[in-house]
Amino acid sequence: MNSTSGHKVSIITVCYNSEKYIRTAIDSVLSQDYPDIEYIIIDGKSADKTMQIIGEYGNKISLVISEPDNGIYDAMNKGLKLATGDIVATLNSDDMYASNTIISQVVNLFEQSCCNIVYGDLDFVATDDTDKVVRTWITKPFEPGSFKHGWHPPHPTFFVKKEIYQQFGYFNTRYSLAADFELMLRFLEKHQVASSYLPVSMVKMRIGGASGVASSFLKRNLEVIQSFKMNKFKISIFYPIYRLMPKILSIFKNKVKNIIQNFS
Secondary structure, eight states: OOOSSSOOEEEEEEESSOTTTHHHHHHHHHTOSOSOEEEEEEEOOOSSSHHHHHHTTGGGSSEEEEOOOSSHHHHHHHHHHHOOSSEEEEOOTTEEESSTTHHHHHHHHHHHHTOSEEEEEEEEEETTEEEEEEEEEOOOOOOTTGGGGTOOOOGGGOEEEHHHHHHHOOOOTTOSSOHHHHHHIIIIIISOOOEEEEEEEEEEEESOOTTTSHHHHHHHHHHHHHHHHHTTOOOOTTHHHHHHHHHHHHHHHHHHHHHHHHHO
């Protein structure tokens, strides 16, 4: 099918032994009402039933590659370089789009604002009940200097014109947990790529994940600090507090909201 807008959107899902949730991710992409989506799955040579599940979708998935890689960001780079759409994004294998109109809304905003990046909000949901929102990551329009004060967009909502990757580079694979942060910092702060904020919950993310477990918290934050240094930004000694406070406030607001709902 051809898009009436002329924009082709490429979505890349990277997976490895993802049999438990991969179907949810695939269904959320294939159910989008936008007509011109290229869906690419990069599998790291899974040993479980992941490839069997993917195979059930046949030619509904544009391209499937299953081979060893050097980690999630290496696999994402592989998919991004293979993408033929002029707008590209990644969707984790255990995440899903929050509704079937997300891609249409994203493309409309690209057209209305003439920007090169679109991002939005994200719902953290219970692992086995994706209708139960644990907390919502509400972001805002980008302002220069925001990253230094603990702000950044949720990467699963980050849609970018492919030409921006070609111009400013892909994921830096020296980082195993924060390459997404470094890339967004590089695009938005360093190169001041024009962006627009879509004020809706675009993605549902199950709590947990590679950068969410406690054992990875310190390493990710060290990589984030290194990202600033690599891109020649100085940050305050209070940066870790700036980074943590929005998360604490979001959890607190959600708990208050749930208490009110339980008593209403």
